[in-house]
Amino acid sequence: MNFFKYQGTGNDFILIDDRDGQFPATDQAYVERLCHRRFGIGADGLILLQNDPDYDFKMVYFNADGAEGSMCGNGGRCIVRFAHDLGLFERETRFLAVDGEHTAVVLGDDISLKMTNVTGIGDRDGLTFLNTGSPHVVQFIDDLESFDVVAEGRAIRYSSTFQPGGTNANFAQVIDDHTVFVRTYERGVEDETYSCGTGVTAVALVAHQQLTMPDPVSIQTIGGNLRVSFSPESDGRFTAIHLIGPAKRVYEGVLTI
Numbered sequence: 387m388n389f390f391k392y393q394g395t396g397n398d399f400i401l402i403d404d405r406d407g408q409f410p411a412t413d414q415a416y417v418e419r420l421c422h423r424r425f426g427i428g429a430d431g432l433i434l435l436q437n438d439p440d441y442d443f444k445m446v447y448f449n450a451d452g453a454e455g456s457m458c459g460n461g462g463r464c465i466v467r468f469a470h471d472l473g474l475f476e477r478e479t480r481f482l483a484v485d486g487e488h489t490a491v492v493l494g495d496d497i498s499l500k501m502t503n504v505t506g507i508g509d510r511d512g513l514t515f516l517n518t519g520s521p522h523v524v525q526f527i528d529d530l531e532s533f534d535v536v537a538e539g540r541a542i543r544y545s546s547t548f549q550p551g552g553t554n555a556n557f558a559q560v561i562d563d564h565t566v567f568v569r570t571y572e573r574g575v576e577d578e579t580y581s582c583g584t585g586v587t588a589v590a591l592v593a594h595q596q597l598t599m600p601d602p603v604s605i606q607t608i609g610g611n612l613r614v615s616f617s618p619e620s621d622g623r624f625t626a627i628h629l630i631g632p633a634k635r636v637y638e639g640v641l642t643i
């Protein structure tokens with residue numbers, strides 16, 4: 387079976403064309419092994435591209451721990467690039483993911499991915515929490531460079547407040563009036579990743595609501611730059627949310643494990 391490796395701002399994924407349904411998707415240990423950075427290919431997650439009768443394709447996303455995850459924004463941009471490379475559409479696509487329908491547009495090196503609407507930004511035991519397709523806590527920090535993202539993120543991820551599912555944790559530092567630097571501890575990877583698409587989307591919406599940062603918000607991550615555009619609604623919801631940034635094929639190979 388062939389595999390492809392893609393990355394979106396350093397969030398890296400194994401992509402598999404599973405339109406024949408042959409991949410052993412229920413074998414969690416196998417997916418985990420493929421994602422392992424010593425014994426496998428190495429990736430933050432694995433994504434299957436499957437057929438769906440009503441859409442261009444269906445995205446099935448697994449975290450590096452082998453369990454099926456909630457929505458992955460960078461993975462969403464990567465599978466759009468993959469589908470484009472496979473010739474499944476020309477410029478605009480419509481696909482199904484775990485959180486419902488997404489549309490996306492190829493803009494040269496960038497993919498603009500429409501994210502699910504956000505119902506609101508809440509408070510959970512003093513922490514800012516929202517769901518952008520995946521659950522996210524957002525905290526603003528003064529010196530993010532030297533902040534211990536893994537220790538602090540893990541404490542939030544496993545805190546009783548967010549059990550049983552847990553949450554992703556994002557730490558953000560304001561760079562200027564429209565730019566934020568973001569570092570994320572990802573649930574399911576159980577480590578800091580170079581970038582998290584649903585996480586930076588969450589940070590952009592919180593930066594708008596709490597710091598009046600205007601649309602679009604520019605995001606810096608360890609793995610590169612992204613933009614998030616959105617429409618704030620009068621009832622606290624956000625619609626027309628787009629995550630925009632590069633997504634690239636890195637290499638392809640044949641599975642031998």
Ligand SMILES: N[C@@H](CCC[C@H](N)C(=O)O)C(=O)O
Pocket residue numbers: 397449454455456457458459460461520521553554572573574575581582583584585
């Ligand atoms: N890297 C992802 C986030 C994936 C979801 C997450 N790890 C979870 O299941 O909680 C992104 O780019 O959004």
